[in-house]
Amino acid sequence: MKVTALGGCGAMGRATSRELAENEAVDELLIADADLEAADAFADELRGDDPAGEITTERVDVTDQDALVAAIADSEVVANALPYAFNVDVMEACLEADCHYLDLGGLYHKTREQLELDEAFDEAGLTAVLGIGASPGLTNVAAARGAGRLDSVEEVHIRTGAKGGGEGFAYSAKTILDELTMEPVVYEDGEFETLEPLSGRETYEMPDPVGEVEGFHSIHSELATMPYAFEGVETVDFRVAFSPDLVNICEVLIGLNLTSEEPVEFEGVETSPREFLDWHLDRQPKPGAVEEWKSFRVDVHGTEDGEPAHYRYGVVVESRLEDWGLKATAVWTGVPMGVAAAVVGRGDALETGAKPPEEALDSESFAAELAERDIVIEEERVE
Structure with missing residues (x-):
């Protein structure tokens, strides 16, 4: 599968990208970020650690919806590590590009807004996992x-x-x-x-x-x-x-x-x-x-x-x-989204639609996967 880590070289996104780079289920990881120079440098670092699949980069301005859709069009999953204000915009781009979606949370009000896209994701046969970092997640x-x-x-x-x-x-x-x-x-x-x-x-x-x-x-x-x-x-x-x-x-x-x-x-x-x-x-x-x-x-x-x-x-x-x-804040926030992105990409999510982790993921098997990464x-x- 191909996974796009949006904001994948940021403070939290780095942990998500590292998890995805080491995951055998991921054939290609696209690190998409507004700062292409930082993305390229981070990708070179990951390539030196013998990643499981190919690593590519692309500059993406999340405020340009057409460019965002084009960037993620051939991805199965988008792991969104951008600030929560952009969550709905990225979800709408994923619907247009036919991609599954995950993020790190929406501070209640944005999450409630995102849940309104539940029916659209369900009808598209897609899963959006809302808030799969540490807390929420x-x-x-x-x-x-x-x-x-x-x-x-x-x-x-x-x-x-x-x-x-x-x-x-x-x-x-x-x-x-x-x-x-x-x-x-x-x-x-x-x-x-x-x-x-x-x-x-x-x-x-x-x-x-x-x-x-x-x-x-x-x-x-x-x-x-x-x-x-x-x-x-x-x-x-x-x-x-x-x-x-x-x-x-x-x-x-x-x-x-x-x-x-x-x-x-x-x-x-x-x-x-x-x-x-x-x-x-x-x-x-x-x-x-x-x-x-x-x-x-x-x-x-x-x-x-x-x-x-x-x-x-x-x-x-x-x-x-x-x-x-990476400090613990990044690890316990970014790794769960990387693990969940692979779960969703494999087709192992419990439901389609825009769902919180307690409804989208099997809690026992997900906890077991986390334990393999020393998050017990x-x-x-x-x-």
Whole structure:
């Protein structure tokens, strides 16, 4: 099969491209990116590691729909590692080019918009997997494993945390600011509720070596799908724990009103503080490949054989510095999309249409494939 890694030499896309380059099911990997020079350099690096198939590159401007369709026209699958704002545009291009589609998530609102393309993908006989990174992605797979153990699902609680990783923004500054400034959505007692940003602070324990962290509610794609995917579920919530230093930086930016999207005029130019901030932060040096551990915990409550039951799932992913030169944030985000791209390309997705991971992928077999890549979803029945 031929797979296009869109944004395949970016911060997260590099891990997806490396996974696809090593996957025996992939005959050709196209690294498509706006920065052709960076794509060429990365492709040369991958070719030196004895890839499973051919590696090619192409410059693609995702805002040029005709050019995007032409670039992916002979691909079976497109793995989209671009910022989530482009997800719908890429999905529409995949429909036109007759390609399966995957992405890293849409921060709830974009995911809800993407789900509106479910019927179009189903009618085309195509699968779009919405949010198959770490969170969303691995968290959805873990929740589906728990749901598969239970006769009924009542609650799903998702917690994430990290240790190490260096200073600054771990991934796209724009996405992180959105996670911290957009109103979080939770599902409580069978109803959706919108909360204040940075609310619901809670200290919780993550798997070793991450340990104790402080998290808070954040807008996330799991809430866009799990309340519908697990029949009868009454509560779904999500908390994220960023480094205290990063949270402090963002709180200062918020307090100074630099995240406002209200237009302002400065020396004859109209913009907004947030628009300038996104532009500025995007040009700052990104943290290098440093030691880091990323983790999540998913607790699934319900009934089993007529009795209350609780399954807990946990993951810890470490940086791959020696062989890939990538920090854990990239590894646990990019690798699952690469694995899932091969699953979809082989025709092993559970359904056609635009679906979240808990509906599109077999949670047990997918978890087994991840374990072969040292991403192990540990399971515990909590008594």
